[in-house]
Amino acid sequence: MCKHILKLFTILLSGLFIQCSSPLSPADYTTFVNPYIGSDGHGHVFVGANVPFGAVQLGPNNEREEWDWCSGYHFSDSLLIGFAHTHLSGTGIGDLGDILFMPVSGNFQSKKDSATNYPWISKYTHEDEIVKPGYYSLKINRYNILAELTATERVGFHKYNYKATGNSQLIIDLEYGTGWDAVTQTQLRQTGDNSICGSRFSTGWAKNQQLFFYTEFSKKIKTLDILSSDKKTGINTVLIEFEGNGELLAKTSISPTSIEGAKNNMQTELNHWDFEATKGLANSKWNTELSKIKVTTENPRDKKIFYTSLYHTMFVPSLYNDSNADYRGTDREIKKNPGHNTYTTFSLWDTYRAAHPLYTIYQPDRVNDMVNSMLDIYHQQGKLPVWHLHGNETNTMVGNHAIPVIVDAYLKGFREFDAEDAFEAMKRSALLQERGLNFLQTSEYIPADSMIESVAIALEYAIDDWCIAAMAKKLNKTADFELFSKRAEYYKHYFDRKAQFMRGKMADGTWRTPFDPVASKHRDDDYCEGNAWQYSWLVPHDVEGLIQLIGGDKAFTARLDSLFSTEQKLNEGASVDISGLIGMYAQGNEPGHHIPYLYAYAGEQWKTAQKINFILNNMYFDTPNGLSGNEDCGQMSAWYVFSSLGFYPVNPAKGMYVFGSPLFDNATIQLPGNKTFEIKTVNRNRINIYIQKIKLNGTPYFKSYINHSDIVNGGTLEITMGSTPNKYFGTDMGNRPNSAY
Numbered sequence: 001m002c003k004h005i006l007k008l009f010t011i012l013l014s015g016l017f018i019q020c021s022s023p024l025s026p027a028d029y030t031t032f033v034n035p036y037i038g039s040d041g042h043g044h045v046f047v048g049a050n051v052p053f054g055a056v057q058l059g060p061n062n063e064r065e066e067w068d069w070c071s072g073y074h075f076s077d078s079l080l081i082g083f084a085h086t087h088l089s090g091t092g093i094g095d096l097g098d099i100l101f102m103p104v105s106g107n108f109q110s111k112k113d114s115a116t117n118y119p120w121i122s123k124y125t126h127e128d129e130i131v132k133p134g135y136y137s138l139k140i141n142r143y144n145i146l147a148e149l150t151a152t153e154r155v156g157f158h159k160y161n162y163k164a165t166g167n168s169q170l171i172i173d174l175e176y177g178t179g180w181d182a183v184t185q186t187q188l189r190q191t192g193d194n195s196i197c198g199s200r201f202s203t204g205w206a207k208n209q210q211l212f213f214y215t216e217f218s219k220k221i222k223t224l225d226i227l228s229s230d231k232k233t234g235i236n237t238v239l240i241e242f243e244g245n246g247e248l249l250a251k252t253s254i255s256p257t258s259i260e261g262a263k264n265n266m267q268t269e270l271n272h273w274d275f276e277a278t279k280g281l282a283n284s285k286w287n288t289e290l291s292k293i294k295v296t297t298e299n300p301r302d303k304k305i306f307y308t309s310l311y312h313t314m315f316v317p318s319l320y321n322d323s324n325a326d327y328r329g330t331d332r333e334i335k336k337n338p339g340h341n342t343y344t345t346f347s348l349w350d351t352y353r354a355a356h357p358l359y360t361i362y363q364p365d366r367v368n369d370m371v372n373s374m375l376d377i378y379h380q381q382g383k384l385p386v387w388h389l390h391g392n393e394t395n396t397m398v399g400n401h402a403i404p405v406i407v408d409a410y411l412k413g414f415r416e417f418d419a420e421d422a423f424e425a426m427k428r429s430a431l432l433q434e435r436g437l438n439f440l441q442t443s444e445y446i447p448a449d450s451m452i453e454s455v456a457i458a459l460e461y462a463i464d465d466w467c468i469a470a471m472a473k474k475l476n477k478t479a480d481f482e483l484f485s486k487r488a489e490y491y492k493h494y495f496d497r498k499a500q501f502m503r504g505k506m507a508d509g510t511w512r513t514p515f516d517p518v519a520s521k522h523r524d525d526d527y528c529e530g531n532a533w534q535y536s537w538l539v540p541h542d543v544e545g546l547i548q549l550i551g552g553d554k555a556f557t558a559r560l561d562s563l564f565s566t567e568q569k570l571n572e573g574a575s576v577d578i579s580g581l582i583g584m585y586a587q588g589n590e591p592g593h594h595i596p597y598l599y600a601y602a603g604e605q606w607k608t609a610q611k612i613n614f615i616l617n618n619m620y621f622d623t624p625n626g627l628s629g630n631e632d633c634g635q636m637s638a639w640y641v642f643s644s645l646g647f648y649p650v651n652p653a654k655g656m657y658v659f660g661s662p663l664f665d666n667a668t669i670q671l672p673g674n675k676t677f678e679i680k681t682v683n684r685n686r687i688n689i690y691i692q693k694i695k696l697n698g699t700p701y702f703k704s705y706i707n708h709s710d711i712v713n714g715g716t717l718e719i720t721m722g723s724t725p726n727k728y729f730g731t732d733m734g735n736r737p738n739s740a741y
Contacts, residue, residue: 065179090631134282399460580628588629704730
């Protein structure tokens with residue numbers, strides 16, 4: 001009898017231990033991530049192995065070189081050409097894809113033919129893949145090889161298990177680069193019994209990218225054969241052979257400065273051969289960052305989308321310095337340790353809206369370094385970054401959106417950068433005689449017959465100017481405040497009261513005709529990846545001013561209603577970026593991300609709740625085609641993270657978050673100093689989507705927004721939800737969000 005009781009007790013203890021230590025335990029937040037989300041459709045996300053904000057993004061590459069393959073990989077594909085060490089995520093232009101590795105075995109034929117530039121290509125299925133944060137594996141059926149990948153910040157770690165008979169072989173291709181760039185110069189040489197090094201210089205989106213690498217193998221190199229080379233560029237492809245089959249490990253470190261820098265990066269970050277330990281550390285790094293926001297819900301779908309979204313916000317900006325902090329500047333010169341980490345891949349037209357404000361909450365330790373990286377770029381190229389990529393200014397997209405990122409950081413109390421230097425950088429960047437700024441300084445608007453995308457450009461500049469004015473006021477720079485606060489209102493020149501749209505205005509002051517608010521061509525009209533319906537709301541810095549232009553609160557909300565309900569269709573040939581449509585509202589592209597929150601400025605927050613709840617549940621999915629547009633370096637996901645928590649930064653530099661409709665029962669944000677900010681919802685479910693009342697730290701709270709300081713000071717926000725709108729919530733003028741400096 002006692003033996004049976006002891007046995008039962010042992011079983012119960014074992015079950016309890018398994019439950020507590022199971023990989024599915026809530027303590028491992030990486031298990032809630034589905035890296036495939038956004039890899040199908042037009043999401044363009046990176047799939048592979050990396051660590052948060054790491055320089056290395058090691059993952060699979062397909063042969064196709066079309067728009068949906070900007071990241072080098074697309075879920076619809078089934079042809080592998082190898083594993084590259086750098087990738088973009090969610091962009092609308094491709095680049096990178098540097099240093100391609102492909103393990104092969106004896107049936108490999110090296111000669112290229114008309115069918116493919118990659119004769120080593122192999123078919124695969126998703127059943128042969130395993131994808132987790134910090135880890136990727138694929139069974140390469142053609143060669144009977146199991147490939148596994150993981151990474152540190154600057155080192156890609158490969159593990160290949162060759163199961164076919166004969167020697168192990170590995171192709172290294174320096175010519176490949178996601179189809180958008182062209183190699184200009186390469187070098188590759190053997191440096192020891194089991195090591196090689198080299199470099200790849202290329203021109204593409206980044207006009208002068210320079211990448212150096214150093215590789216060590218766990219076996220001695222038997223032979224190294226050059227498969228292709230070019231007199232102008234150098235060695236393109238090599239085949240390395242190792243004795244026997246079985247396991248081969250390869251570590252490749254990268255550097256923007258030199259081969260010696262790459263070698264030092266490996267010695268600093270990965271001076272051992274323990275693949276499992278490295279994989280575990282990568283997982284731990286992801287878990288640490290993901291666990292900074294803990295959400296509770298009975299809906300596994302929502303949880304998976306949330307943590308995948310949070311995961312996607314940490315691909316970029318990516319590190320662009322060696323482990324000793326040296327980096328290559330925009331002036332192409334090597335810069336010694338500036339005293340901070342240097343970042344690159346600033347997709348600012350996208351990420352200034354929500355991704356960077358999100359970092360100020362859950363990645364505050366990186367914010368100062370990001371700002372200092374932008375200021376270094378300013379000193380090297382004479383202006384703040386526009387869209388910066390691996391030491392190159394691409395000048396892609398419109399606006400000067402390093403400005404709101406810097407001002408947002410400063411107004412929120414970040415002080416580990418020179419404020420006077422930052423202000424001077426913003427002011428000079430805004431007063432340049434380029435990219436339409438010259439017209440603003442002479443005519444107060446950009447004539448539509450002077451350059452394309454004039455409306456989009458000017459509206460984005462007005463946001464930047466508001467930000468400069470806000471910082472000028474904080475720094476007691478009266479003249480600068482007066483200048484830039486005036487420029488922040490130049491958006492009014494574009495509003496046609498009769499048509500109720502922002503329109504292109506000609507040099508003679510007349511409206512451009514003919515006018516069709518639905519019309520939109522890719523980079524060939526007055527807007528940028530949008531049309532008049534979307535751009536007529538791009539005034540997040542002065543919503544009250546826009547309300548006045550439209551005719552007051554009721555006219556404003558009625559006009560907003562029409563945006564979401566119009567049955568007009570996009571014209572043939574419209575920009576593919578106008579996606580995720582609800583009426584003519586486009587969730588799939590960034591310029592409209594703030595629009596559903598504008599109802600709160602007119603005292604109808606309940607309509608914001610209605611729209612946000614619909615978007616959360618109908619525009620984001622836990623499937624490969626789970627995004628309604630390009631991920632755009634984390635912005636599409638940052639919108640979801642903010643909105644699912646229950647608020648959003650309409651004006652990204654104001655430090656004010658407008659309430660929407662929270663998705664979770666509970667959310668806890670970990671803050672510095674062991675503080676937390678907890679968001680509790682009462683009576684929340686799929687029907688109860690409207691805010692009834694709010695308490696902040698136990699005290700009734702009547703505003704339809706919350707300030708950044710309230711969040712980072714820590715505390716508890718309790719939101720009671722209901723199935724019908726409380727139309728009095730946030731109605732009073734004093735309780736509405738505002739645009740005051």
